[in-house]
Amino acid sequence: MRPFSYSRARTLGDAAQLTHDDTALAIAGGTNLLDLMKLQVETPETLADISRIGFGGIEDTDDGGLSIGALASNTETAVHPRVRSDYPVLARAILAGATQQLRNKATTGGNLCQRTRCFYFTNIDQPCNKREPGSGCGAIDGIAKLHAVLGTSDQCIATYPGDMAVALSALDAQVEIAKSGGDTRTVPVRDFHCLPGDTPWRENVLEEGELITAVTLPAPVGGTQIYRKVRERSSYAFALVSVAAVVEIEDGKFTRADLAFGGLAHKPWQDPRIGEALMGKVPSDDLFDKAADILLEDARGFGENDFKIPLARRTLHAVLQNATEAAA
Amino acid sequence: MTVHFKQDTPDDSNRLDGMKQGVLGKSIRRVEGMAKVTGTAPYSAEYPIADCAEGVLVTSTITRGKVVSIDKDAVLSMPGVLAVIDDPAMTTRAAQGTADEAPQQEPGTVCYWGQPIALVVAETFEQARDAAKHLPINYREDPSAPLDPQAVEAEEQEDETVRQGDLDHAMATAAHSVDVTYTTKGHASAAMEPHASIAQWDGDKLTVYASLQMLNYNISELADALGMEEENVRLVSRFVGGGFGSKLGVSEDVVAAAIASKEVGRPVRVVMSRQQVFQCVMRRSETTQHLRLAADENGKLIGFGHHALVSNLPGETFAEPVLQSSHFLYGGENRDLMLEVARIHRMTAGSVRAPGEAVGMPALEGAMDVLAEKAGIDPVELRLKNIPEEDPEEGLPFSSHKLAECLRQGADAFGWDSGPRSPRHTCEGEWWVGTGMASAARVHNIAEAKSRVTLKADGSAVVETDMTDIGTGTYTILAQLAGEMLGLEPAQVLVELGDTKNPRGPGSGGSWGAASIGSAVYIACKAVREELGQRLGVGETELELKDGKAASGESLVSLLDGNDLSREGHYEPGDIKDDFTASGFGAFFAQVRVNRFTGETRVDRMLGAFGFGRVLNHKTARSQCLGGITWSIGVALTEALEFDPRDGHLVNCDLAEYHVPVHRDVPDLEVVLVEERDPAASPIQAKGIGELGMCGGAAAIANAIYNACGARIFDYPMTPDRVLAAMPD
CATH class of the missing domain: 3.30.43 (Uridine Diphospho-n-acetylenolpyruvylglucosamine Reductase; domain 2)
Structure with a gap:
């Protein structure tokens, strides 16, 4: 150190x-x-150390939503009565991550900004374009079981490792950002993280001197909320694939299908075309396959992580089936 | 006075059963438990040694080659840096278990990525760590560093080879045959306490507080590495936060701390980082295992083939002894067993919990399940049919053999359904549910041991040995054993372990600790009893001691008459080793569920029934079995060392990414202890326990996965990707 x-x-x-x-x-x-x-x-x-600047509260917003302070701990968020009742996918996603001890310390803002767990990023004696631009990517042709199959570049195939942001993405939450001059701006969670492209070191849109102050959830919607995390051991493991779903089915047809995916890309993966394909349709295996086709249209494996492509399809299938059964 | 006993013949007298105190075998809590959970038990890095400098190992970033130069000046000017040590006496690997001599030295020659090559010493740990990361090293790389065990010509371990009869013919003519190849990935010991040492010199006398399992060997390994006499070296290892084989041999931190401490003239502490523990201590080799089983129409084996390929660095003597129990577990007159080692430049392969059977048994017992299915025989019945009367290769009798009892009692306790078995019989929601079973076997190891037992004038007792307690319960069982023999409650027996100033124990490893050191304590106690008997005018065998008194009413205190009474027991295994095949046996039963969408496997419940001789403490014995079964879950489902294909470095080198089972992966576990007395295993009729609990358990899970969802998988661990690839649609 x-x-x-x-x-x-x-x-x-x-x-x-x-x-x-x-x-x-x-x-x-x-x-x-x-x-x-x-x-x-x-x-x-x-x-x-920003832990004493406030911004730890969880408060109702004027439009019926919820503002979660950047410094609220993951535990506080996961156990908050309104999170549990109105945004259960968020509580479940948080509780699917890390351990109780870590969640007690981890914060909303920090969780959003956490770094990838790519083995080559965390080993300074190995090449990594994210850590050391231009040094190469150790994971491509290396050990890449945990790595991305969507939105990769020839510079970087790392994944965003978190769970919370996947749920926030499905919920279409907004990230509140304060700039050093006192200005503020708001960025949808769906646009907060970046794909690696030619700048894999740039993981999110925060500029120097900017800090997250809160994450704001829109007014709650009805339906079924599911967070499904597939992993090798049943706790304290990063997702191979995860799916956050906010789904409503009325009169036997999808009337809401907000989906986000973890473990597949450098950011929580969200593709509005998936929801569009489901809306107004009667749930069926064929329909779920069509949704998966859209999700995985451009998926590309790197050998060891090829399995993520069928796994993502199957997990999406399971989630949509669960949602259908819950609505029945 | 030392009493020497070498066991050459079986002992059916079961003397311990005739003792009167009634504490041996009882479920007694670990005597050091409170100190450990309250943080007052000092682990090796925690000794409050004044003026201690901090050392951090620097490890290689090439796979093979020479260190041409180290620019020490570049870091000597950094804040707090005291020295950069690259003494050729430093070690580049840990010693193999029971090596008794220095491991590979010359840190300037690099044989694997992550090998220690220097030590930076500074005032603070953070300063040393920063300087270690900044130390410029010039290498001359040797590009010829094979990394793939399949891509090199392997060396046959000839003493493992067995060829009897004609297996090819048996396979060709058998009513039922199985020809399958299993693979297992490498494993890490992943002990909680990292390897750590504090070295301190007093003139030419060296004391090292270190986290080690076998001080009796480690002292000679360290002395040899430093070119010193053993009598000038003292090792202290009173509490060890898990070893699982990784601390059998003296590790690089110990030697480096000793050398550095001499050079800087101060005590030096060296604690390995978690990554270093993973990358430069010991790995269990990956294996490829070819199993051939030939059976007659009744399922009786007529042929047995087991070939295994493992790997290690060039020059290492250790080869994962995959076939160890395959040699005697089942019959079959046509036999073909062979072990080969591929020489590659991954880190050192060595002992990790139950070397051999930990990976050999999961493959063998998986193949047995395939045979049971082919032959249409219940898997429990198939095992029962194939238990040999005597060692099928050596022709020796078994010292004791509880496999059949374990299979039957385990099946009963588990509620094993011996009806017809076909996969996919039960689906609960998204989950296929199934059951599986496997036999357990682990060779019985035992070693020479010494211990001093002193009956103090006040009527209490002290047991002294350099034996370690690595979390297994050694402190407790020795207090129980001595208490039983001397008529004392365990609380009246002080057990002093983990210090080489005491008589040499066997060390903890190969599950031999309890039986070996227990025998030494037993022999010493018997000698104490003989002296007491003489004072009372009765023979030792007639002497009854309970609650500090003889049956005649005289108290120990009065018999001692103000003086201590001390005897040293010296146990040697003796020729009996050559007269019997000795092993622990058992059976595992598991119920698992496999998610039909995601291929995730979760263990619902698991049971192990084990026979391993006398049980010295039911609680600690059961805990050992629980730990073993937990390891089985890891081997079956999650644990896998991943090595980079280009430079061979261990990639997943921390507890977040090397997946040992977490609490939620470990369900309701049940342990059935099948009590027995093994007259030939040791003078106290005990065998090893700890490792047996994991030898085969992974196959019970693998077989249950097949029974649940129809995925017959031949590669451990059975992670969701592998389950999905094998699961029928």
Whole structure:
């Protein structure tokens, strides 16, 4: 671990100022960052502790939605009565991730910004374009079982590892961002993370000096909410494939089908065409296959992770069948 | 006074059963448990040694070659850095278990990616770690570093080869035959406590607090590495946070700490990072196993073939002993067994929990399930039919043999349905549900051991040995054993372990600890009893001791008359080893569910029935079995070391990505202890337990996967991708 200076921000302004520098990083729960610092994957000169600047609340919004503070812990969010009753897919996604101890420390903002668990990214003695631009990608032709099959580039095939953001994407939540000058902006979760392209080091749209202050959920919708996470062991493992679904079926036909996928790409994967294909249709195996065809149209495996393509199809099938049964 | 006993003949007297205290075998909590859970039991890195500097190992980033130069100056100017050590006496691998001599040295010669090549010493751990990451090293790479065990010519381990009769002919003419190839991936010990040492010199005397399993061997390994006399070395390892084989031999941190401490003139602590523990201690070799079983129309084996390919670094003597129990578990007069080692440049392969049977039994017992199906015989019945009367290769009698009882009692307790079996009989929602079973076998190992037992003038007792307790319950069972013999409650017996100032024990490994050191304690206690008997005018065999008194009413305190009474017991296995085949046996039963969409497998319930001689403590014995079964779940479903195909480095080198089972993966486990006395296994009629609990269990799960969903899989672990690929539509 390299020496670093530690500063404690008292206000959002402090925090923005302290992190307005590419050698500084914000730290809240630290559940990912501290690991990466020990491995020297992250080597900030300054850590700005933002855990005392507020923004930890979970509050109703005027339009009936819910605002989850950037510093609310994952545990607080998952057990919040409104999250459990109105956005159960979110509670389930959070509880499907990490461990209780980690969720107690992890925060909303930190969770969104967590880094990939690609083996080559976390080993500084291996090539990784994300960690060291231009050094190559160790995972392509390497051990790539956990890696992406959608939206990859020849620079990077890493996945976004989180669960929470997959549910937030299905719920069409918005990320509230404060800029250092005091301005704010709002970005849909669906647009928050980036695909690797030629800039795999750029994982989300946050600019220097910007901080997440909250995630806002729209007013709740009805229907069935499902978070399905497929993994090798039953806890404390990242998703091979996950599906977050907010689905309504009325009169035997889909009237809502908001789906997002984890474990497949560098970001929570969302494709509006899938919902469109389902809307107004009667659930059937054929229909589910059509939805999977759209999802996997451009999927490409890298050998070890080829299985994710049929697995994603089967998992989507299971989720849509579960939703259909729940509506019956 | 030392009493030496070498067991050359079976002992049916079962003396321990005639003792009066009634504490042996009882379910007693581990005596050190409270200290451990309250954080007051010191592990090796935790000794409060003043003025201790911190060392961090630097490891290679090439696979094979030479270190041309190390630019020490580049980091010596960094804050707090005291020294960069690249002494040729440093070790590049851990010693193999029971090596008794220094492991491979010369850190300048690189044989695998991640090999230790230097140590940076600094005032703080963080400074040492940063400097270690910054140390510039120039290598001359040797591009010829084979990494794929299938791509090199393997070396036959000739002493493992058995050819009897004509297996090819038996296969060709058998009513039922099975010819299948299984693979298993590498495994890590993944002990909670990382390898860690603190070395301290006092003149030419060296003390190292280290996390080790076998101090009796480690002291000579360390002394040999340093060119020292053993009497100038002391190792302390009072508490060990799990070893599972990874701490059998002296590890790189121990030697490096000792050398560094001498150089900087201060105590030095070296703690391996989790990644280093994974990447430079020991791996279990991956295996490829070709099984051939030939049976007559009744399912009786007439032919048995087991060929295995494993790997290790060039020059390493260890070859995963895959065939160990295959040699005697089942009959079949036409036999063909062979073990081969591929020399490749992945990290050192060595002992990981139950070396051999941990992977050999899952393959063999998977093949037996295929045979049961082909022959239309219940899998339990098939095993019962094929238990040999004597060792089918050596012709030796078994010292004791509880496989049949374990199969029957296990099947009863599990509620095994011996009716016709066909896959996909039960679907609950999305889940196929099925059952499977397998035999368990693990060779009985035993070793020379010494221990001193002292009856103190106040009527309490002390047991001293350098034996370790790696979490298995050694402290507790020795207190029970000595208490039983001397008529004391276990709380009145202080057990002092893990310090080479004490008599040499056997070390913990190969499940031999309890039987070996227990025998030494038994012999010492018998000698103490003889002396007490003489004072009372009765023979040792007539002497009855209970609650600190003899049956005649005289107390131990009065018999001791203000003096301590001390005897050292020295146990040697003796010629009896050559007269019997000795093994623990058992049976596993599992019910699993397999998701028909995702191929995820979850174990619903699992039962193991085991016979391993005398049970010294039902609680710790059962706990050992629970741990073993849990390992089985990992072998069956999740555990796999992944090596980069280009440089051979271990990729998934932490507990997040090397998937040992978590609590939620481990369901209701049931253990049936089939008590027995093995007269030839040890003077206390006990055999090893710990490893037996995982030897075959993975096959019970694999066979249950097939019974549940019809996916016959020949590759462990059976992760969802593999299940889906094999699952019929």
